[in-house]
Amino acid sequence: GAVVSQHPSWVICKSGTSVKIECRSLDFQATTMFWYRQFPKQSLMLMATSNEGSKATYEQGVEKDKFLINHASLTLSTLTVTSAHPEDSSFYICSAKPGQGTDTQYFGPGTRLTVL
């Protein structure tokens, strides 16, 4: 149980285009989902916290207009990287919490974004 999927697993796009990444909780409902960014050989950096039906809360230094997050249902959150540039190339990982009564997060397999 507690499986989280991400799609796509990797994507290559041209500079200036937008890319959407999906995060789904497959066997539980997630009122809260999180988006992380990971640079090579580094730890995870929290980008934003996404609550179903409300606006995402972004961490300091993360541009909300560039990284659009939508959490339209209890099983789906999306991250759209708008007007992508090479410096946005990274590994993006989402996680989900199965309800309010736990602080355990279950992570997706990640999405490798390469911007040319």
Next chain:
Amino acid sequence: AQSVTQLDSHVSVSEGTPVLLRCNYSSSYSPSLFWYVQHPNKGLQLLLKYTSAATLVKGINGFEAEFKKSETSFHLTKPSAHMSDAAEYFCVVTPVQGAQKLVFGQGTRLTINP
């Protein structure tokens, strides 16, 4: 402020020998503590979690961790390393049990020598 320090950025052991990955934390409250494992180009998998029920926590794949409040430590151990254990390991804390955000350590890369 809450923080997590993983004392070794890289640990290398021989297959069949014990594994010790060290983690110290600071928290003003009663934290939840986690160990996650990340294989190359993969997401994170939960190995184990401490909440307060027992100081010795058993996880998956033969891993366990002991919570020592006096030492503010939560070291991860395994009696006998397997080649498949080679991965990146993250010690993680929530400042307060039930908190939204996780605080990550910098990670320890575990290498297994044949």
